[in-house]
Amino acid sequence: MSLKPKRVDFNQTWHELQETVKGVITLANIPRAIWNDRFSDVYSLCVAYPEPLADRLYDETKRFLVNHVDHLLVQVDSYNDNSDLLTAYHRAWTEYSQGIYYLHSLYLYLNQQHIKKQKLSEAELIYGASSNRDEECQEQMEIGELGLDIWKKKMIIPLREKLVSLLLVCIDADRDSKLLAPIDVICGVIQSFVRVEEYKMKGQLNLYQEAFEEPFLKASKEFYMAEALSLLQQLDVTRYMEKVTWRLNQEEARAHKFLHKSSVPKVRACCEEKMVDAQADWLHAEAEIMIKNESKRDLALLYPLLRPLPGGLDPLVQKLTQHITQQGLQAIGPLQGENVYTQFVESMLNVHSKYSELIRDVFKGDQSFVGALDKACSAIVNYRPAPKQPVRAPELLAKYCDSLLKKSPKAASESEIEDKLRRSITVFKYVDDKDVFQKFYSRMLAKRLIHQQSQSMDAEEMMIDDLKRACGYEFTNKLHRMFTDMSVSADLNAKFTATLREGDGENQLGTGFGVKVLQAGAWPLALPPSPGPFHVPQQLEKSIQAFETFYHMQFSGRKLTWLHHLSQGELKFNYLKKSYLVTVQTYQMALLLLFEHCDAIPCREAAASLRLSHDQLIKHAASLVDCKILNKSTEESSELEEDTILTLNFDYSNKRTKFRVTGVLQRDAPQDAEATHRSVDEDRKMFLQAAIVRIMKSRKLLRHNQLIQEVLSQSKVTFAPSIGMIKKCIETLIDKQYIERTANSADEYSYIA
Amino acid sequence: MKVTIKSWTGVATWRWIANDDNCGICRMPFDASCPDCKIPGDDCPLVWGQCSHCFHIHCIMKWLHSQQTSHICPMCRQEWKFKE
Numbered sequence A: 001m002s003l004k005p006k007r008v009d010f011n012q013t014w015h016e017l018q019e020t021v022k023g024v025i026t027l028a029n030i031p032r033a034i035w036n037d038r039f040s041d042v043y044s045l046c047v048a049y050p051e052p053l054a055d056r057l058y059d060e061t062k063r064f065l066v067n068h069v070d071h072l073l074v075q076v077d078s079y080n081d082n083s084d085l086l087t088a089y090h091r092a093w094t095e096y097s098q099g100i101y102y103l104h105s106l107y108l109y110l111n112q113q114h115i116k117k118q119k120l121s122e123a124e125l126i127y128g129a130s131s132n133r134d135e136e137c138q139e140q141m142e143i144g145e146l147g148l149d150i151w152k153k154k155m156i157i158p159l160r161e162k163l164v165s166l167l168l169v170c171i172d173a174d175r176d177s178k179l180l181a182p183i184d185v186i187c188g189v190i191q192s193f194v195r196v197e198e199y200k201m202k203g204q205l206n207l208y209q210e211a212f213e214e215p216f217l218k219a220s221k222e223f224y225m226a227e228a229l230s231l232l233q234q235l236d237v238t239r240y241m242e243k244v245t246w247r248l249n250q251e252e253a254r255a256h257k258f259l260h261k262s263s264v265p266k267v268r269a270c271c272e273e274k275m276v277d278a279q280a281d282w283l284h285a286e287a288e289i290m291i292k293n294e295s296k297r298d299l300a301l302l303y304p305l306l307r308p309l310p311g312g313l314d315p316l317v318q319k320l321t322q323h324i325t326q327q328g329l330q331a332i333g334p335l336q337g338e339n340v341y342t343q344f345v346e347s348m349l350n351v352h353s354k355y356s357e358l359i360r361d362v363f364k365g366d367q368s369f370v371g372a373l374d375k376a377c378s379a380i381v382n383y384r385p386a387p388k389q390p391v392r393a394p395e396l397l398a399k400y401c402d403s404l405l406k407k408s409p410k411a412a413s414e415s416e417i418e419d420k421l422r423r424s425i426t427v428f429k430y431v432d433d434k435d436v437f438q439k440f441y442s443r444m445l446a447k448r449l450i451h452q453q454s455q456s457m458d459a460e461e462m463m464i465d466d467l468k469r470a471c472g473y474e475f476t477n478k479l480h481r482m483f484t485d486m487s488v489s490a491d492l493n494a495k496f497t498a499t500l501r502e503g504d505g506e507n508q509l510g511t512g513f514g515v516k517v518l519q520a521g522a523w524p525l526a527l528p529p530s531p532g533p534f535h536v537p538q539q540l541e542k543s544i545q546a547f548e549t550f551y552h553m554q555f556s557g558r559k560l561t562w563l564h565h566l567s568q569g570e571l572k573f574n575y576l577k578k579s580y581l582v583t584v585q586t587y588q589m590a591l592l593l594l595f596e597h598c599d600a601i602p603c604r605e606a607a608a609s610l611r612l613s614h615d616q617l618i619k620h621a622a623s624l625v626d627c628k629i630l631n632k633s634t635e636e637s638s639e640l641e642e643d644t645i646l647t648l649n650f651d652y653s654n655k656r657t658k659f660r661v662t663g664v665l666q667r668d669a670p671q672d673a674e675a676t677h678r679s680v681d682e683d684r685k686m687f688l689q690a691a692i693v694r695i696m697k698s699r700k701l702l703r704h705n706q707l708i709q710e711v712l713s714q715s716k717v718t719f720a721p722s723i724g725m726i727k728k729c730i731e732t733l734i735d736k737q738y739i740e741r742t743a744n745s746a747d748e749y750s751y752i753a
Numbered sequence B: 001m002k003v004t005i006k007s008w009t010g011v012a013t014w015r016w017i018a019n020d021d022n023c024g025i026c027r028m029p030f031d032a033s034c035p036d037c038k039i040p041g042d043d044c045p046l047v048w049g050q051c052s053h054c055f056h057i058h059c060i061m062k063w064l065h066s067q068q069t070s071h072i073c074p075m076c077r078q079e080w081k082f083k084e
Ligand SMILES: [Zn+2]
Pocket: B023, B024, B025, B026, B027, B028, B034, B035, B055, B056, B059
């Protein structure tokens, strides 16, 4: 084939070409040689001399295709309102669309050289930058696009109404499992609406959406609405939800089967709108009952139905919050007896795990329901039985931990203890007044450490680590400090013993002597009861003095204060038939040592020699009388008076030869809890004042409300102070002249450097 | 001996011996740490000058660093020397 432009007889060439075009468009068999010749003809026409004939070729081809499609329309339309029409249309379309595809290749040169060149760039089209060129007087299209455009205008537009109503009938019949036309026919017809515009840069789905999707969705909505109404009359809520769930799945599958994929979510949305959203009030009312009865099966059906609706789950979330709160308060309400703390924590954990499970199984762990659980648990844990009463959780939780960590004959296994402690953190996280918990916890920890009552140091440390993880370093640092003091003390005692051994060995106690030296600020300890100083038994005096000397050699600038009410000793009783090893508090020890040279002492004298008040003496004496180590001169039921005479009970016997006399101070006094709450209040004031000073020091000038906000944000981890309390602290600091009100405004403060 | 002591475990607390309750530099009580520290005690110890004034070690070190020429006690303006 010659590439050189030459004169071409248009009519003759087109006549031959047209025959081939006809063959191509009807998928006739075209021999390779003919195809090649016609391919060259297209080229020759486009480059013809003296004048290219491309425009004429384009116009003739277009005219041919229009005629061809007009002809097909008549054929298809002759089938009339019957599903045969769909089949005929589909057959014609299948042939034509394939033919056009081949024809496009035959006109390759025209498409690429002639049309592309004159075609506006898409950018120009979109922004309308160039051209007053009227779109109707239209630029030329590539042959493939031209063919599709002709099909759209000459076939689809005229037949549109008929085609669509037939399609709707077919799809509706499919809902009843009736097949009016083959699936590939229905799909193919719907697809043709998409395919004819696929080449466009934008609005590709316009025809599909306007001509088909819109009427389809409208018809479907009517169907869903009618079905919803008839189901409502026949079914209860469970069956209704089952049916709607089934319908939604069916419709979604049907949409996948027949429609363009962009329609699938729209179909689902229409179905939800008519079958769920329109019945939302009724479903929400039913949901209240389901939650009240905790009917998991119904709620599991309801959840996926309501989830897609904006705000559809809100009433459920609210109702669930109320329900859990109510159930929880009922569970912890009537607690009574010895181990209220265990009942409290375990009931709380039961509530928590029960509803966590429900939320996981029924609501798929949905965050809004998890939030409902948190809100409810927080309300239960921080519930105040009466406005002025303190919240019980901080104390009960601390006691629960104490009961697990304290040595006890019926203690659980190490792993069981750690497991229970770990679970208690769940409750801890809901406690608002974490500082109150901390105070109780540290007092109980102090007792455990000082009296060597810890069941396991590993468990103790694990718990502190867990608290740190939940609440941060600041929260546990005093607790850590207490542990450090214990190990520092152990080292110190070892050194002291070594020093004694090197010395003259005059000391009586030697290895039996130990001291826990605690840093005053880190331990929640009361000072020894006044009036002091208690008269230390002379057997101990030398050792204590030696220790003090040793300590001051080790550390200068430090003062030691002995807390004898917290110390204890082990005594050997030699005056009875058997010998016993008995652990007692130091005051009791001193009292028993008084009997060395006599067998009977009046309380008054004992108090005087020990330099204890009468009240203190009788507290300690009473526990020895109670366990029958001492006898008293008065009746069984009477109190110890100043002239009551105490005597050693020489008939004392005990099955165990090694035991402990439980002292008053190791028992929990009811006023302890009150004192703890009071001291938390003091701590809070200190904390708030320190925070205000810190904030004002860095900001210099601040308005009242800003200051309050900053203070609140600094305290939120451990407690929520009342505004009144913050105001009081501000007043205190004004009195102390740390800050002052500024001259220009009554609610502005400045820092006094 | 009717009763003999086999062993004894004493409990004592320690605090700093200082003339004042508060550090003259940072105003914090000596039972608490200086503002730069979190834990009072061994990690934030007190030091005494020969003038017998006492401060958190961190506070007096900061103060001495901030003085260009001579090292004086911020309380009594005498020359600052650490007490041995
Ligand atoms: Zn300081």
